[in-house]
Amino acid sequence: MELKQGYLQLHPLNTSNQDMISAIQKMGCSLGFEAFITQSSLSRQGIPSATICCPTLVIASEDDAIRSMKEAEELVEAIPYASLRIIRDSGHMIPLEQPRELARTIVEWIPAT
Template identity: 40%
Template sequence: MNNIMVLGNIVLIPGYMTDDRLWDDMVEPLQRHGGVLTFAQLDQGESMDDMAERIIKCCPPTFALLGFSMGGYIARKIVQRIPERVTSLILAATSSRADSEQQQRTKASAADAVTPHSYNGLSNVSLGYSLHQDRSRDPALLQRLKGMGQRLGYDVFVRQSRLDRNADTDLLAKIHCPTLIIAAKNDRMRSLQESEELQENIPGAELRVIENCGHMIPLEQPAKFCEEMIGWLNNR
């Protein structure tokens, strides 16, 4: 029983209006199992393609790639560009569907409604919706989420709110690296059906569903997230 798990290089891509602090509760477990972590930044770039190109410049030669929520769209763009360098792919709380017209309008309206002086992070209402219903008013979780939005600032909020999330379901069959889909049972932002569509269309993909969890899996259930991720990567 002397086998030691060495996860190796892992690139982590956060989601909409989240930054490195999204991963705070996952860093120690991943590093303890040999993970060498690269934290992708989404504070620059006018499009998801631009963001993907910027991240590629900071990636190690080969790596496992984790994309959370909006980061899942960008992760798949990276796989399309440099498939020979991505050893495995983990997609969490994400989708291959395009934003609906209503979702686009809501985000554009939110961007129009604030100014550089009035912006103070996302509202507690919108942040609460991203959490399990029972934790939607948890002050500690809300403050962690709001703090990320405040640090990223007004310009990033406007840019990310106006990004086009185009459907890429028709491209999923071209992903040939081992792929794990992680969904949250109580996610009110991304349905389980959307995760099942990813699993069904990516060859050989596996799906894990985390119970008692809303959309923000890295903050709500970091231990379970790490358990699923480390176990799967170790079996690769």
């Protein structure tokens, strides 16, 4: 299975990074077509996020072509005790594109909760 849309998941600076593209393709193959389609078409509408009552960290990227900043902001507004952190120079695949920044963001947030 070739995942051409993997390119859409990456920040524009990474769209020709063959290692990242290969990793996304391998994840898609290991996940399987049915699960990939299910995940890709998930609707986040109507999820009762306000039922989450613990500190919550929402991490987003301004350059995510799959999930918008507006969606991240809506989550933060709907979840009590939620915080928003933005990872720069990344698309949707933050763990692949900015793993150190992601880890730093989480580690810094944990003591603040």
